[in-house]
Amino acid sequence: MAKRIDEMKLWLRQEIDKAAWGECAEALGRGEGELFALFAEVDRVHMALRGIGSDEPRIVTVKVEEGRYPSVGAHHAPAIRLERAIRDLFGHEPQGLPDTRPWLDHGKWTITMPLAEKRRLARVVHDTGYAFLPAEGEGLHEIPVGPVHAGIIEPGHFRFTANGETVVRLEERLGYVHKGTERLMAGAPLDHAAKLIGRVSGDSTVAYAYAFARAAEAALDVSVPARATYLRALMAELERIANHLGDFGAICNDASFVAVQAHCGILREEVLQAADIAFGHRLMRDCIVPGGVAVNLKKEGEARLRALLATISRDFPELVAIYDDTPSLQDRMVTTGIVTAELARRFAPGGYVGRASGRAFDARRDLAYAPYDELQFAVPLLQEGDVNARVWIRIREIEQSLALIAQVLDQLPSGAIKAPISSVGEEREGTAMVEGFRGDIFVWLKLAAGGTVLRCHPRDPSWFQWPLLEAAVEGNIVADFPLCNKSFNCSYSGHDL
Amino acid sequence: MSARLEKLLLRALVEKPATIAGPSSGDKAAKELAKTLQDSARRVLGRALSIREVDAGSCNGCELEIHALNNPVYDLERFGLKFVASPRHADVLLVTGPVTANMKTALERTYNATPAPKWVVALGDCACTGGLFKGSYACIGAVEDVVPVDLRIPGCPPRPVEILSGLIALIEMASR
Ligand code: SF4
Secondary structure, three states, X not given: OOOOOOOOOOOEEEEOOHHHHHHHHHHHHOOOEEEEEEEEOOOEEEEEEEEOOOOOOEEEEXXXXXXXXXXXXXXXXXXXXXXXXXXXXHOOEEEOOOOOOOOOOOOOOOEOOOOOOOOOOEOOOOOOOOOOOOOOOOOEEEEEEOOOOOOOOOOOEEEEEEEOOEEEEEEEEOOXXXXXXXXXXXXXXXXXXXXXXXXXOXXXXXXXXXXXXXXXXXXXXXXXXXXHHHHHHHHHHHHHHHHHHHHHHHHHHHOOOHHHHHHHHHHHHHHHHHHHHHHOOOOOOOOEEOOEEOOOOOHHHXXXXXXHHHHHHHHHHHHHXXXXXXXXXXXXXXXXXXXXXXXXXXXXXXXXHHXXXXXXXXXXXXXXXXXXXXXXXXXXXXXXXXXXXXXXXXXXXXXXXXXXHHHHHHHOOOOOOEOOOOOOOOOEEEEEEEEOOOOEEEEEEEEOOOOOEEEEEEEOHHHHOHHHHHHHXXXXXXXXXXXXXXXXXXXXXXXXX | OOHHHHHHHHHHHHXXXXXXOOOOOOHHHHHHHHHHOOHHXXXXXXXXXXXXXXXXXXXXXXXXXXXXXXXXXXXXXXXXXXXXXXXXXXXXXXXXXXXXXXXXXXXXXXXXXXOOOOEEEEEOHHHHHOXXXXXXXXXXXXXXHOOOOOEEEXXXXXXXXXXHHHHHHHHHHHOO
């Protein structure tokens, strides 16, 4: 059973000066801590982090003076894209930032610095070129891919530099699906903001709504009825299983093994249909709300979920055995797309990307939010860091999630499913982190005295995974990129926001 | 072939198929199509349509349900519908998302690269109206604000059966 951490003490936020901020950045750069999030308000920049070996994550804040603050990315590479995004959205200048190219802003928005206080300049919409990093050398060629890809996947641009068949470098360009969600949330009533956050990344709609609800409850000191916490975990585990099944099948398909994908597709469909019957929506969108859950689980839904557990427990091990047993599959997966343990330490990627490369972090266990403090589960961990290791982490997580759902159904408390949520007449802040299928989702929320959202920042796990995909494909053949990519399955929408 | 794999494949022969019966084209979708499709566009295409999917800023929820159409339960291809990799091979563009400013050009280019006759389907609330992202500095809004739309399939996301009946209506009209 996981150790329950006092939630009130978690995520303490401290205002610090420029010198102390710089020291934090340097400590991160020396590998003494992990960066969880880096985001801004109109006059300040916040950084969520934790020291290595300490359980307690914290937030530190520095004032933006004359439009500037000391860059974290200057010392700690995982912060670079986050700071480029802050610059695009707020105009805050990170002093010393090594890469000052825009990131989310492609020069197409009707305004610049959309989250800044006053600067809402209309501007001529023009096509700004993007300076990809130069790659020079004999025999090198470039392969540009996207933003519209061949398959049914989200848009993004990949610039490969290859030497014959071998990828020498991959550079990603993202931001194509930036929807301005943070700006839409500012000023929105809590329930509307909850809907928006459920549309940040459709495959993680439960996890996002879950994190947002917990941040709101932390801000407003609301305690959620026990039944609601269990139902939330139930939905979160269903979402995890559905995504892992889909990706496991898709990875096998990318290695031309269609039979496994077909069977995974059927199992995934079973999960979504059971979710539909249990909660009224196949992806369980808008089912978790601040204060609790919007739909109760009835007898019919429970029966369907138990039947689902039986089906997956019967059929899934067979698919796993085939995966393990097929030399042509193993040949494609083993030693392909390696993320070294050293890189995983530096970037602190959540989810299977981290856990396949020796980073033992799972918010359900390490931050032990309810009801996971009362449930039994293991956090699988591997060291190899290749496609195969990421596949195995997902396989083991499906097994753990099945066991978790069984426990939830057996121990499901009775009673209310929602606590009343009301404003408290003063400005409040709340933070939460939830383990989505892809990794930890962080949400920071500031509410106005009247209860509307002043500022909300959701940080997708992909922020710390996308850069590692660039590293993982280096030295692999171009044809193995789809496999590497699928084994990560980073979110575009969650990242671009 | 491994014994395990053989067993798995054999099972498909003895068990009842996972595939469900196909939905009807649905009155609503058919009526809407009748409105939008020009007689001249109703060419016989041999009851087969190639679809190119374009994510123009979706949250990826719509894509998940489009993917589901390919699973053995819905088995899209039995209706003569299949997804293709290039717009140059497509009859239908299936577009999702509130058309982000950063994707507008890509959508226009994809549309222009698709040979006529072509149909555009706006899939999901975002593509139909801009959804919750309407009015954002970063979104154009409905797909029809960028390229002409022939069929709208609302929902957030629409269920696979709803997508299927919309597409079947389209193929019926297109091959008339
Ligand atoms: S309609 Fe819903 S599921 Fe589809 S892209 Fe929009 S928010 Fe996502």
